[in-house]
Amino acid sequence: MKRNLLFTSIGAAAVAVLFSASVNAQTCASPNMWQPNAAGTPTINDTTCNGEASPGGGFCQSGFNAPGPAYVAQSQFAASRTFTTVTFTGGAGYDLAVYVVPQANGCNSNGACQTTGDATTPLNTGDIPDGTYYILMTAADFDGAGACGPVTATSNGSFPVTLQDFTVS
Amino acid sequence: MNAKMKVLALALIGLAGYAGSAVAGCPSSPVPPWSSTSVLPPSTSSFQIAAGGLDGSACKSTSSLGPSLTASATVRDDTPNAEPRYRFQFLVDGDALGTFSTTDSVVVFSAPATTATNGVPRLLRVSLVAGPGGAKRIRFIATCGSAPFTCAQSSTVDLLAGTNRVEGDYDTGAQTFRWWINAAAGTTEPAADGTIAIGDVSAWGGVDAGVLGLVAPSGSFKNNHATQPASFDTFDSRRTTYIGS
Numbered sequence: 001m002k003r004n005l006l007f008t009s010i011g012a013a014a015v016a017v018l019f020s021a022s023v024n025a026q027t028c029a030s031p032n033m034w035q036p037n038a039a040g041t042p043t044i045n046d047t048t049c050n051g052e053a054s055p056g057g058g059f060c061q062s063g064f065n066a067p068g069p070a071y072v073a074q075s076q077f078a079a080s081r082t083f084t085t086v087t088f089t090g091g092a093g094y095d096l097a098v099y100v101v102p103q104a105n106g107c108n109s110n111g112a113c114q115t116t117g118d119a120t121t122p123l124n125t126g127d128i129p130d131g132t133y134y135i136l137m138t139a140a141d142f143d144g145a146g147a148c149g150p151v152t153a154t155s156n157g158s159f160p161v162t163l164q165d166f167t168v169s
Numbered sequence: 170m171n172a173k174m175k176v177l178a179l180a181l182i183g184l185a186g187y188a189g190s191a192v193a194g195c196p197s198s199p200v201p202p203w204s205s206t207s208v209l210p211p212s213t214s215s216f217q218i219a220a221g222g223l224d225g226s227a228c229k230s231t232s233s234l235g236p237s238l239t240a241s242a243t244v245r246d247d248t249p250n251a252e253p254r255y256r257f258q259f260l261v262d263g264d265a266l267g268t269f270s271t272t273d274s275v276v277v278f279s280a281p282a283t284t285a286t287n288g289v290p291r292l293l294r295v296s297l298v299a300g301p302g303g304a305k306r307i308r309f310i311a312t313c314g315s316a317p318f319t320c321a322q323s324s325t326v327d328l329l330a331g332t333n334r335v336e337g338d339y340d341t342g343a344q345t346f347r348w349w350i351n352a353a354a355g356t357t358e359p360a361a362d363g364t365i366a367i368g369d370v371s372a373w374g375g376v377d378a379g380v381l382g383l384v385a386p387s388g389s390f391k392n393n394h395a396t397q398p399a400s401f402d403t404f405d406s407r408r409t410t411y412i413g414s
Contacts, residue, residue, distance in 0.1 A: 062310045062319035063274055063296065063387065095301070097271045100388070110317050115238070115388025116272035127238070127388050140271035141308070141323055142300050 025050040028107035031074040031134065036155040038082050043155075046071060048094070048137055049148035057110035059099045059136065068094055068139030068147040072107060075159050076132045083157030085122040088137065093149030095140035098123070103132040192220045195228035203244040204378075211235030213396050216242040216382055223260040223332040223402035230402065232382035234275070236395035243382030249406065251283045255292075255376035258336040258412040262400040263328065267393075268303030274387040277399065280339060283374030287318045292376055293339050293346065294385075297399070300327040307335060311346040314368030322363050324350055332402075336412055341370050358411035379406055 026032045026046065036042060054066035090096030098117040105111025115127040118140070139147035195218045200206060208214050213235035222229045234240040249255060261277060278295040294310040304327035313320035329351060336349040338361075347361035381404055386394075405412050 057317045057319065058321060060274075060387070062317070062321040063308070064272065064298065065321070065323055095271050099272070110319075113387070116274075118271040118389060120270045121272065121389040121393060123388075124392060127392075141298050142271075142306065142325075 025052075026071045026073065027052040028072055028134070031072040031107070034073040034075045034135070034153075035159055035161050036083070036157070037161045038158045040083070040155045040157060044071075044073060044137075044151065044153040046152075047148065047150050048139070051138070051148075052108050052136075054138065055108045055110050059097075059101075059110060059138075060113035060116070061110060063113070064097065064099070064141040066138065067141075067143045067145050070108065070136040070138035071151055073135040073137070073153070074103070074132065075135060077128050077159050078130050080160045081125060081158055083155045083159060084125050086117070086153060086155045087122045088117060088119055088154075089152045090119045091150035094143050094147035095119070096149075096151060097138055097140040099136045099138070100128060101134045101136060103134060107134045108136070192218060192228065195220060199230060199244045202246075204247040205245045207241050207243050207245065207380075207384075209237075209239060209241035211237050211240060214240045214242045215396075215398075216244060219400070223262055223400060226402070228402075229400050230382075231398040231400050233396050233398040234383050234386055234391070234394075236391055238386060238388065238391055240386065240391075241382075241384040243380050243384050246379040246381075246404075246406065247377075249280075249376045249378055251375040251377055252408060253341045253375045254339070254408055255280060255379075255406065256336070256338045256408065256410070256412060257379055257404070257406040258334065259381060259404045260332050260334055260402040261297075262332050263297055263305050264330060266297070266305070266397045266399055269297070269299035269305050270303070270389055270393060271299050272387055272389040273393055274298045274308070275383050275390045275394075275399075276385040277381070277383060277401075278335075279380045279384070280376045281378040281380065282312070283377040284372065286372040287316075289318050289373070292370065292373055293337065295335065295337070296385075298323055304328065307348075307350055309337065309346065309348050309363070309365065311339065311365045311367050312370055312373060313366070314344075314370045314372075320365050320367060322348075322365055324362065326350065326362075334414060338411075339367075339376060341367070341375060344368055344370070352413065354414050356411065356413040358413070379404070
């Protein structure tokens with residue numbers, strides 16, 4: 001009985017951790033460190049509504065308005081990558097826009113973009129040199145203030161997977 | 170002060186009767202009256218003179234980009250000389266670009282500054298951007314005097330199918346950039362469609378050139394619209410007076 005209770009507690013904790021991945025805001029301070037494997041796992045299936053507040057100056061050196069919050073992923077791309085495209089879907093409430101910004105240009109500071117994508121335009125591997133980038137998923141230039149909604153991002157391969165942390169015991 | 174800096178209407182060039190025209194009745198090159206052209210790789214980037222002016226005249230120019238983020242197909246007018254006030258107008262037809270996805274964007278006009286300041290070499294960029302449902306709109310990105318040194322507005326009205334008339338007035342004295350899109354016919358200045366406060370931009374030293382044509386595509390534009398042309402015609406720039414039609 002005691003052991004069952006312990007397992008139940010562990011299970012509940014695991015479920016809580018799983019849920020936290022989608023409930024927590026993915027912001028510049030705590031981006032989704034997204035490194036899909038060769039099978040494209042994990043995908044992103046979340047919302048932009050809890051993301052980073054829109055920068056006043058816009059995106060891509062003011063090339064686009066920033067009317068809504070942005071879901072922030074951070075990814076490292078290297079030569080051993082296997083992906084060729086990353087595709088996106090948006091949903092009700094807004095029109096999805098995706099801005100890929102080199103880490104050196106800042107997460108949400110209207111820095112120059114490397115490339116862009118949207119619900120009908122995938123990111124292409126040839127447009128993203130090796131390096132670390134923020135992938136900002138947000139509302140389109142023409143959307144109303146505060147526009148946001150669901151977003152999915154799916155890679156057809158790895159960026160590649162990188163080792164984020166390990167412990168020797 | 171009512172001086173007209175230059176009228177660069179391709180139709181007028183065609184009537185002047187240049188030899189070696191690639192298109193009957195049209196000049197073979199945009200230089201002159203433009204000062205220079207800049208067509209950057211890939212080789213499928215192109216700035217050409219074509220038949221069928223947007224203003225009913227014989228000729229227009231077309232600009233298209235090959236599939237590269239650094240592609241360019243522009244012409245440059247070096248007539249402006251540290252201009253504290255710069256008015257411009259051009260006709261643009263983006264129909265051959267097809268529908269726009271939400272992050273499609275490409276610069277169609279820019280006004281380089283006399284002195285690059287704070288890492289910004291220009292005083293104005295005008296871009297084609299997306300509107301709802303695949304439509305196109307115009308975005309004005311004016312250099313302004315305080316960080317981040319760009320102040321922008323997008324039109325809230327979609328461009329018309331076919332020819333659209335774009336006019337702007339960058340005025341360092343009044344510290345404003347004003348713009349009109351498809352203003353009512355006439356040469357009496359109507360209320361601007363939009364105004365951007367630019368603050369003190371004296372450090373840039375005024376407008377020193379005008380650059381017309383496609384450059385600086387977004388990644389989406391590069392992937393969706395390579396080699397598709399935009400058409401331009403009837404460029405005009407002045408110091409003070411409204412241009413109109």
